[in-house]
Amino acid sequence: MWDRQTKFERNPILISDDHRNSNPLELRSLPELIHEKALLYPDKIALRFRDHVLTYHKLTNSVNQYARLLAEYGIKHGCIVGLAVDRSPEMVVIMLAIIKSGAAYVPLDPEYPQARIEFMLEDTGACFLITEEKYGDRFQYKGKMILREDLLRQALQYPTTPPKIDIDMDNLVYVLYTSGSTGKPKGAQITQRGLVNFLVEMQYEPGLDENDRVLALTTISFDISGLELYLPLITGAEIILTDAQTSKDTRLLMEIVKKQGVTVMQATPATWRMMLESWDKRLPIKVLIGGEALSKKLAEKLLEKCDSLWNMYGPTETTVWATFKQIHGDDEIITVGRPIGNMYAYILDSQLRPVPDGVVGEIFVGGVGVGKGYLNRPELTAQLFMDDPFSDMPGVRMYKTGDLGRIVNGGEIQCLGRIDHQVKIRGYRIELGEIEHTLGKQKGVKDVVVLPKDERLVAYVVLEKDQRARFAEWQKALRRTLPEYMIPSNFVTLPAFPLSPNGKVDRNALEAIRQEMEKANRVYIAPRTEQEQLIADIWSELLQIDQVGIKDDFFELGGTSIVAMQIMARLERETGRRLPLAGLFTANTVEKLASQLELDELSISWDLLVPVKPTGNKPPIFIVNGLDMNVLLFNNIARNVDPDQPVYGFQSKGLNGVDEPFETLEDMAAEYIAALLEKDFGDTYALAGYSYGGIVAFEMARQLQAMGKHVKMLAMFDTYAYNRGHFETGLPRYIRKVKRQFPKLMFVTNSLMRQPMETIRYQQAFFKRKYNEFAVYMGLQNPPSTDSAEDKINAKYEAAYRKYHMQPSNACIIDLFRVDTRLYFLDDPIYLGWKSYALKGLVVHNVKGNHKTFLMPPNDKDFAILLQRLVDKRMKPEADT
Structure with missing residues (x-):
């Protein structure tokens, strides 16, 4: 194991941890690193897919054959190759062969809409598209199309020795498209050097060795798949590859984890939450989590089931994960830790000045992993990829993430959400503007705003005059250009949008308007469960109302803050459950409050x-x-x-x-x-x-x-x-106390004359409190209980x-x-x-x-x-x- 030397400058600039001699200029290419492991572990299983296995020897031989064949087709340095194939061992072989040829690939999930895939092909100017026979007639593509089935037959004719191809570490390795705010996705360009640096650093920490088995479940159109497919191969570990259907069924994934002895798995919080539903006992597995915020509640649940938990952070534009942190049960604040080796993180204000510890600013990421910008988007690239003023190396850039954060715990990054309206749903980064742009073009839609709500999307629509809502048609139209995770599951029509003082749509008011619209159509409904009956009875008694329905609003019934405290105290006595008093603003009906009581304690919001x-x-x-x-x-x-x-x-x-x-x-x-x-x-x-x-x-x-x-x-x-x-201490403190006694006596005297009863009650309580403090100090009585929160x-x-x-x-x-x-x-x-x-x-x-x-x-x-x-x-x- 290398001796780790930590190099860290005081906030607000976070400098990566440098260890070994990992000079980014001396990094070797991904094909070289995999070839080394193939020589070391030729007969070891490199990849397992259902009942099919590939050893390291077989894998590298196949990659060599495919790389030679691709070179015959004309795939070489400077080419971008579209890849739209199903998940299989051949998919991995083809990806590695494209990299070995010196070209770059653009991953195209076949499940994505045809229009989206065609846009990516056109935007990249892809010289070639590698796909399958069943997708051959699907795409309107002007370049050279190569079928996977043809490659499989033709590659066997080529030598298994490595082709003589020099790989430029600063060339592109892949172009990955993320959601775009103007209605079109944008292609982030990632280099070979950035990818290899990421993989080498991940190999060290969170750590991987030749005895590990890594579950690969992520679509190749999501950049974190790079860790699942490449990190095991530069380590001598084993890949457990799942097909598209299995990756969506967490019950099947849990079966694979147990049956195949998976030791490392990476997923988004949404997937891990679903995995927990079928996770019955502790497993010797390392959990990597990222893609969206990790809550303390989810962290605690995962820590009960796994060996170790690692929180990861990094935009696509900076090559998969840029920072990491091992999470422990006693962590008060969930952070994403510090940057990986040869990566840097800065917390800056709007003037690109570092902010002090604890102060919120925008996260900027610098270092080897920062990509080359967006393909064919020079203005956006100039806006978000800029010269790094904190680096003494010429030409080094940093990326403006749009994420808010601050430095806590003496040098760790706490992420605090997005500055703009970009969101993450089930780990997918989504520009709401892209959905709004597409939906806004549909018939009958005058204006539209899309917002996230509980892991789903809600579209608020203002209709054109004399037009009607066409929800089914709109969803069908969206599916032609957007992936499923970007399709709103709910539509709300409004006569007009509420506006903020600056004339913009007041997005914060839309959810409340939706709730008010639902409330307008409510009628009395009697309690249906024991919990609802208990709450209705308590409300009826404390609000002095004969009949309380499960849809009745606490505040509309005349509820006050004092009554609310009485209700929550009574519920805690009756059920043993503590609920937030502020929860009544949202759980303001018997039905909603009963639902809160039924939640797991860790699922109750105390925002x-x-x-x-x-x-x-x-x-x-x-x-x-x-x-x-x-x-x-x-x-x-x-x-x-x-x-x-x-x-x-x-x-x-x-x-x-x-x-x-x-x-x-x-x-x-x-x-x-x-x-x-x-x-x-x-x-x-x-x-x-x-x-x-x-x-x-x-x-x-x-x-x-x-x-x-x-x-x-x-x-x-x-x-x-x-x-x-x-x-104050000593004599000054004593003098101040003495000097204030006479004016204090005069105040109490005047107060007794103006409001005698209120003053007497207050003074009685005051002297009782002072006596109790003195008695505790003298040991005459025990300190008061502080058991309550x-x-x-x-x-x-x-x-x-x-x-x-x-x-x-x-x-x-x-x-x-x-x-x-x-x-x-x-x-x-x-x-x-x-x-x-x-x-x-x-x-x-x-x-x-x-x-x-x-x-x-x-x-x-x-x-x-x-x-x-x-x-x-x-x-x-x-x-x-």
């Missing part, structure tokens, strides 16, 4: 960003909750602001009783920003925070400003800013606040909502400590109520009206930030 009211054309406001953690309280705001004002809330991490709360306030703000940036809300934000949440919103504004984003509104809902006292979060968040050093900010004007009824003493009752921190100014707004009641009826309506006026004022395009 940080909660859509309180996602519909509306105005800029949304994002509110951070306080230590009471009752995000449903923001529903009082949402119900009373303008109908077209979206409202979102942030809820605490750890409410599920499983995840650990944030350790620092900075981390809390960064995670909230990460959750915010996963959605497409633009670059300007309106932030607010209630109580403790105001401090978090303040830190969020600071971090967003550092990222080049614009915070145009920062509102404090009765938040006190002073915390310098936590850092809420108590644990409170303790962590209070500790985080004590460690947080506030610094003045010039992000924007700070708007302070100050209650007119105060039950506790403050050193600064006028500005609540904010004046020294608001460099751009502080505006105070008086609101009715005390710290707890100003957001509740009857004060909530007046508060919401005042807040709406402020949002409208601050978020105007010309508003001074």
Whole structure:
């Protein structure tokens, strides 16, 4: 094993791990590496397909024969060869023969639509198309067509010795098409050097040796198939190749894994989730996962079943996987780790400047694996493939991935979704614009927006005047040009699209509109199951309503945040299941809430960003909750602001009783920003925070400003800013405490005269709390139980606040909502400590109520009206930030 020397520069630039002497200029070609292993393991099985096996000796002999035959056809350096054949041993042999001839191939899955395959052939200018007899009449192709059956017969006449062909490592090895935003796919050009570097690095880590068996299930039109087909062959390992039908049936795949003793398997999260359904016992298998985000829940389930789990990341344009990370059960954050050898990763802002650790930016990838750009797309290539300013090697480029990320854990990359509207469905990268472009050309369609929803696609369509929906016709037309995974499974027709303030379609509002349309046609339906009956009975009792149907909406029935807390507490007592309070925004009916109870605990969503009211054309406001953690309280705001004002809330991490709360306030703000940036809300934000949440919103504004984003509104809902006292020690701390006692006494005296009962209750609770703290300190009683998730979060968040050093900010004007009824003493009752921190100014707004009641009826309506006026004022395009 080589001695690994790690070379890593401090963030925000991630430098690859360099080990051995893997100089990319000294890499040998893929055919050379496979030939070496064939000499070392001639009689070892290289490839197994059903009952058919190929030894390394037989495989290389066949590749040599095919390469010589292809040379006779005229396939050589500079040629691009289309390959549209079924999955079989011959497919692998032909791919290797094309590479050995010095040419490049473009993989064409025969299951893809004819029009898509013909476009790829035309766009590449493919000199040759290798296909099968059954597909011979399918394609309108002007070049030379070669049939697999002919090759199989003719190749036997050629010598098995390697042909004398010099391979230029900087030449293309394949062109792989990815979804394009303009309605046409784009061909990423990958070099021999990039592919070999990737394979050599994967051989080292995650690691492969001659005793491994690798399951090859991925279509060759998906670039990760390169690992499954080539990595075993440069290692002396065995390929277990599946046919197209088997690769789609996870039950059959699991049978193969067990029967054939597969030790390494690679798949997308969607495939692994399906595999788990038939995975009954732990297996000695190494799991590679990539293509879309890996959730902590899925990681935990896989770790129970496999030997090791590796999270992989890399765009097609940078040669399969660019980074990797072994995932462990105690990982708090799921990351994609660090770059492989001779690859580099940078987290940059919009000006291509590195951002600090923990701050979100765009992921750029540099190094040997960066391809030559897009075939015949010079403008797009120039836009996304650019000179690498962080490399001292001339001509080196980096790729702008369009993925958001940040550096955590001392140097690992955490991926945070897409900047644009590109999505991944079941591991396939999809430009929604390509589907929209194609669907928009169909009869009757005036405008269309396509969005992902739970591993499927939903098309929202505005019809031409006097036209009707033609769902079946549209799907049929799409299938003529798009693969199956790009066909929307659901269509929703609308009279018009909701628009954002900048005149663009408000995509965030479309899903809520679909739900509202479904809601309009609901009628009373009685409970059908024990769970539904239990929930309906609890709602009926606590909402004081005689009859509750399974389709009735909690909020429409008059549900409040207080009642919601009572409902969730009762359900936890009755069922032993803890559900997120914020879940009532989406699981807002008896039927949906019952479905949540039936889910596996790991499948329940505890998302940080909660859509309180996602519909509306105005800029949304994002509110951070306080230590009471009752995000449903923001529903009082949402119900009373303008109908077209979206409202979102942030809820605490750890409410599920499983995840650990944030350790620092900075981390809390960064995670909230990460959750915010996963959605497409633009670059300007309106932030607010209630109580403790105001401090978090303040830190969020600071971090967003550092990222080049614009915070145009920062509102404090009765938040006190002073915390310098936590850092005082010795005599200064004692003097400050003594000096505040007389004004505190005067405040309590005046408060008793104005509101005696409220003041007495507050002071009683205060002195009881202080006595208990003193008794614990003196050992007179045990510390209070912190078994509940809420108590644990409170303790962590209070500790985080004590460690947080506030610094003045010039992000924007700070708007302070100050209650007119105060039950506790403050050193600064006028500005609540904010004046020294608001460099751009502080505006105070008086609101009715005390710290707890100003957001509740009857004060909530007046508060919401005042807040709406402020949002409208601050978020105007010309508003001074």
